[in-house]
Amino acid sequence: MNSRAESGLLVVVGDLLEDIVVWATEPIRAATDSAAQVFRSRGGSAANVAAHAAALVPTRFIGRVGDDGAGLALASALEARGVDVRVQRQGRTGAVVLVVGPDGERTMFPDRAAAADLDAVEPAWLDGVAWLHVPSYAFEHEPMRSEVRRLVQLARTAGAAVSVDASSAGLIDGLGVERIRAWISALRPDVLFADETEARRLGVDAGGADASRIAGRVVVKHGPAPTEVFDGGELAAHVPVAPVAEVRDLTGAGDAFAAGWIAAALGGADVEGCCLAGHALAASVITVPGADRVNSG
Template sequence: MPSPADARAGGAPAAPVLAVVGDLVEDIVVWTSEPVRHGTDTAARVFRTRGGSAANVAALAAGEAGAPTRFLGCVGPDAAGDALVAALERAGVDARVQRRGTTGAVVVLIDPAGERTMFPDRGASAELAAVDPAWLDGVAWLHVPLYGFERDPARTAVLGLVAEARRRGLGLSVDASSTGLIAGLGADRVLALLRELGPQVLFANETEAAALGLADGGAPAAEAAATFVVKHGPEPTAVFERGELVLRVDVDPVEVVRDLTGAGDAFAAGFLAATLAGRGAREAVLAGHAVAARVIGVAGAGVGASVNPS
């Protein structure tokens, strides 16, 4: 893992910068207040927010966890792209984007219990081309949601960025992101990719861990990442080191759970910010829980996610 801080010449240590590469899209969040009535109207509230797993992590790490953060991605040369970049910058993120195609959008259907069903159109996010290596200057850690490896050209661009991060000795984390994505790519292919990348940290929820055959740790988990963090909703979060279970951390009860959109991204943001600040695994997990708790009671990926200034 990289040092938590590099000294500025003649000054105080520089805070380590977290870079996140991947999707920046508009989330159209639909809160249903009754079971969906197929073929007719269903009572609902609709919100438009900044979304995309990578953008969520960047915004929450900067805005909620206070970590210097940089986002790397692609949006369209359109009004939606302008608004999303501006929303990231209001959250304190150093946003560096390519512009091509049409900005993506995701319809997120939230049932009354807070569970989400997503209909993604990644748009320009999937059109990310080769990234300028200078965009990693000053960075200590690179975080990559699995969505970035879904298809080319973004897949090749992200692999090139990871290779550059490795050459520079940066830390690397990967989020398993989605059981649907794992099924689409194939679990064996995802595991082979993880072995190739060799991340310091892999994040997954319990269903993603099961889809990859890693839920119980052991040799497969050890090959996938040095540290494997498995979230179990309100149940304790498990941390595996080299495939061995080393920690279970209880989750404090949350009074209101209305929208689970971005909860995993929020956890990653808090965990990585704490890790880069030099805190241990238990403190990092608790920091992840704290940021996630602030997200799941509001629409979309948390406070400040609106694409319009307020």
């Protein structure tokens, strides 16, 4: 899909970081050298969603970067993807080092730095919002956690839909399962995106139990297996995933899925159509390094 749907503004709140991607080209050997390729790109879960969605729907990003050259470069890179970028500038820009094994699985070392200090966002930055999306990384630190809650309430008052991405099983474990489950439940998102591990952590089992207590709709991704969608705790869709010939780097696949889903939803697609749009966009990023590149072939 190359044309942007004029179906409402998507606003994504969260992190804009530098990704330093280490592609291991042989099995990783501890305490010695391992052959690798290293790539640098614009990253951050929220920024990834915004970058992918901007080709499909009008999209705005809200976040904070450092008052430094890295922050300026990252904001410019995101703007170049067609995103309306609204950032505060103070402190030091964050980065994430991602070590990707030969099987495509990755280990991440995040330093969010200025991104976690988002606070006192101008309400006008939400003007025109039809959908607000927040990765759960935004809940990791204050003051950003409280600020995101305020922005969700402002968006709801404006009549916008709200989605949350569970983001990371490690994040859930680190913050505490009950705490993050309570935070998400209190926001009562219209849509919660999670992979199967994150869903289990949050109490959504294979049959969808407790899904209705955390979000109106829960979208559970199972990698190459069919995606499940639960509405009100009941299975509403079971959508197969088209096979991908070679999976090289899973970085940003979930962000791309969320972008595809939301853009399709804003365009009026049904649940199956939203899943298929998410699958297609995710498939375009998992054969290339980092989350800011797309395989157009």
